[in-house]
Amino acid sequence: MRLTCPLCGARDRREFTYYGAEDYLNRPAPDAPPQAWDDYLHNRDNPAGVTRDLWYHDMGCSSWLLVTRNTVTHEILAVEAVADRKGGAA
Amino acid sequence: MRYSGLRVITEGLFGNKGWKPAWRDPAPKAEYDAIIIGGGGHGLSTAYYLAKNHGMTNIAVLEKGYLGSGNIGRNTTIVRANYFLPGNSEFYSHSMKLWEGLELDLNYNVMHSQRGLINLFHSDGQRDAFVRRGNSMINQGDDAILLDREGVREMLPYLDFEQTRFPIYGGLYHPRGGTARHDAVAWGYARGADRRGVDLIQNCEVTGIDIEGGRVTGVQTTRGAIKAKKVGMVVAGRSSQVAAMAGMRLPIESHILQAFVTEGLKPVIDHVVSFGMGHFYISQSDKGGLVFGGDLDFYASYASRGNLPMVEHVMEAGMTLMPMIGRAKVLRSWGGIMDMSPDGSPIIDKTHIDGLFVDCGWNYGGFKAVPASGFCMAHLMATGESHPVAARFTLNRFATGHILDEEGTGSQHNLH
Ligand SMILES: Cc1cc2nc3c(=O)[nH]c(=O)nc-3n(C[C@H](O)[C@H](O)[C@H](O)COP(=O)(O)OP(=O)(O)OC[C@H]3O[C@@H](n4cnc5c(N)ncnc54)[C@H](O)[C@@H]3O)c2cc1C
Numbered sequence A: 001m002r003l004t005c006p007l008c009g010a011r012d013r014r015e016f017t018y019y020g021a022e023d024y025l026n027r028p029a030p031d032a033p034p035q036a037w038d039d040y041l042h043n044r045d046n047p048a049g050v051t052r053d054l055w056y057h058d059m060g061c062s063s064w065l066l067v068t069r070n071t072v073t074h075e076i077l078a079v080e081a082v083a084d085r086k087g088g089a090a
Numbered sequence B: 001m002r003y004s005g006l007r008v009i010t011e012g013l014f015g016n017k018g019w020k021p022a023w024r025d026p027a028p029k030a031e032y033d034a035i036i037i038g039g040g041g042h043g044l045s046t047a048y049y050l051a052k053n054h055g056m057t058n059i060a061v062l063e064k065g066y067l068g069s070g071n072i073g074r075n076t077t078i079v080r081a082n083y084f085l086p087g088n089s090e091f092y093s094h095s096m097k098l099w100e101g102l103e104l105d106l107n108y109n110v111m112h113s114q115r116g117l118i119n120l121f122h123s124d125g126q127r128d129a130f131v132r133r134g135n136s137m138i139n140q141g142d143d144a145i146l147l148d149r150e151g152v153r154e155m156l157p158y159l160d161f162e163q164t165r166f167p168i169y170g171g172l173y174h175p176r177g178g179t180a181r182h183d184a185v186a187w188g189y190a191r192g193a194d195r196r197g198v199d200l201i202q203n204c205e206v207t208g209i210d211i212e213g214g215r216v217t218g219v220q221t222t223r224g225a226i227k228a229k230k231v232g233m234v235v236a237g238r239s240s241q242v243a244a245m246a247g248m249r250l251p252i253e254s255h256i257l258q259a260f261v262t263e264g265l266k267p268v269i270d271h272v273v274s275f276g277m278g279h280f281y282i283s284q285s286d287k288g289g290l291v292f293g294g295d296l297d298f299y300a301s302y303a304s305r306g307n308l309p310m311v312e313h314v315m316e317a318g319m320t321l322m323p324m325i326g327r328a329k330v331l332r333s334w335g336g337i338m339d340m341s342p343d344g345s346p347i348i349d350k351t352h353i354d355g356l357f358v359d360c361g362w363n364y365g366g367f368k369a370v371p372a373s374g375f376c377m378a379h380l381m382a383t384g385e386s387h388p389v390a391a392r393f394t395l396n397r398f399a400t401g402h403i404l405d406e407e408g409t410g411s412q413h414n415l416h
């Protein structure tokens, strides 16, 4: 499996560390109810098919990346830098 | 048909013509008292104990493929009771006791072999951690023996003791640990459940869960609608998809775990051995193949195959620990879909929907749990109360903070 980092180009999967689902980008407000924090930290859609999750390019440019990929075929559909998203990382 | 030595001899004398299929192939009825979704180890053992311990025989197991086509037939078969945390410790201890009587109970040879498990350690810090774990196992009433380096050398002379990178300081020896034949466990429970009247329905995928007024009323399947007032979701790696049919979002992420087997060799590895530096563990099957594995591939996946980096990592770890295995040829490698929970411990609980129960979150350790999981899930489905040894496997423990993080790695699905 290879991920195409927007800064570094196509690199081997070994260069990246997987963190978890896209949910980690939607951090609740500090005073959000416990249910919101439970959803953020623990509960997942966990789809068999297209998903979006966070990877860290630790052996490269140290960017956080939002990867769109298929969990059944391991096909990578898109890779974008979290920092480039509107509003940036929360 | 009861199996016995006499039966084998008699059948042998008469051309083995008397054997019958080990279970029926019934068509689904319109309604059951309870339905189990998933014909893996946990689903089949749940059905068995519902029938045996609670007299519920008008029940069905619905399996989308064939019985034992999931992880129950893909794992590396290690059975152990060496857990540390209260909550896990008593559960796996209970499971070990069930394993020890399983073959007589099922009248089926599951090839349970208590050949002993040795977890190696490679530093003073690791030794301290294993001493604590060993003491907690002994407190639970199970067995643990601390081996020093010479003690390990006596039992496992083939390890590389001379290396300086990961010197072997000793090992925690769990004599009652070992292995069992994975698919025989599924078959034994399937036959046992069938003999008590349970309908095992294969090629029957659940596609919907019917709920009326907050109560479960049945399921939709590829073989039609089936009614039941109690439904158990026991589908391991597919738990999120099935729970979504009931509008639920589980604290589960599915990950891939790989395993490997070599060509058959003469007996060379007599125990189950795990390397404390870099996850690697190995045993030898009764056919002679070396069966080994390591860590998850670490990213969410539903592909029943993994990627090369973990293959390399596992091979490197194996070669570091026991260079002799470098001469063996790997025959096959494969992967299974693991239902990873945020604390690495399982869930056996009710849901917010009346009559709907869930048994999942087995991570990569659910084979050893097959007997106790079915025992406790059956208890829960029959009585509505959690069995005491599974009382902490609640669905809401993440929200309330009562997590069971055996490895102490924190609340992230792929770190356990
Ligand atoms: C490589 C590997 C090594 C492992 N090694 C060990 C080990 O050494 N020791 C240990 O204790 N554990 C080990 N495990 C973990 C263990 O195998 C699992 O935790 C356990 O088998 C999961 O429970 P199960 O047997 O019920 O799952 P499965 O056998 O996967 O059963 C789930 C069943 O549900 C069915 N299903 C799914 N969706 C539906 C639907 N919609 N309708 C109907 N049926 C459905 C599936 O077809 C499947 O048969 C390992 C796992 C793997 C992959």
Ligand SMILES: [Zn+2]
Pocket (backbone or CB within 6 Å): A005, A006, A007, A008, A009, A057, A060, A061, A062, A063
């Ligand atoms: Zn990069």
